[in-house]
Amino acid sequence: MLKQTKVIVLHRMPYSDSSLIVKGFCFDFGVQSFLVKSAKSHKNPFKSSLDPLAESEIVFHDSGKSDLHFIREATLIDWFPNLRKDLEKTAMAEVMAEILLRYLPTGLSQELEFRYTEKALQVLDRGKCPQDALARWMWHIADCAGYALSVDDCIRCGNSISGNPADFLFESGGALCKDCLGFFLPHYSPEFLSDIARLTARMPLHDPRALEGEFFKYLKTHLGENREIKSYRWLQEVRGYAFSTTD
Ligand SMILES: [Zn+2]
Known part of the structure; x- marks a missing residue:
């Protein structure tokens, strides 16, 4: 057939x-x-x-x-010719490919995952904020896999959060409002929490690598396998190298 x-x-x-x-x-x-x-x-x-x-x-x-x-x-x-000319962008795309190979079931249609991956490759190739592409892709893939993180509503009281969340608890499933945080200190910097709000607002991120790192840990925990994603380590090496040569 x-x-x-x-x-x-x-x-x-x-x-x-x-x-x-x-x-x-x-x-x-x-x-x-x-x-x-x-x-x-x-x-x-x-x-x-x-x-x-x-x-x-x-x-x-x-x-x-x-x-x-x-x-x-x-x-x-x-x-994706522009993506291929750039070592970091190629490494970011390879992380997506390795995660998909590791976790996607064979044979079943995964239309949403496909669309998000296609979009991420287009953004890496010719989009406005290519540095955000991997963090955004991981956020969407967590959602597709059934591990959506709540960004707009407080995970404790359910009230909607306007502006930045007061804290973000990956292990509990998302954002916390000011009232529910109370006198406790947040686990993340104001910059990180502002980037969480920027994800849904579709605004450019301040520090996409910080989100990327946290989403990567979250995905690995929930997709239930502890083997190393080799391309993720490669991505960090590429970035370290780029940093040391331009310094
Ligand atoms: Zn709350």
């Missing part, structure tokens, strides 16, 4: 001298694995459409007997 779908290529590995296995996040079918024959030869008909982090439209054959499918046609939609 032939199936057609949009796909974001997450990972690619050699299978034999001439073939590759490509893992892609399909709009209609979730994460799927594809065997691409003679992908390494100059006759490869798919060219850059199956590069990691490319978005393409594909037609593949699903025999129903194997989890490894054959791609018949692939047309490149977006190669």
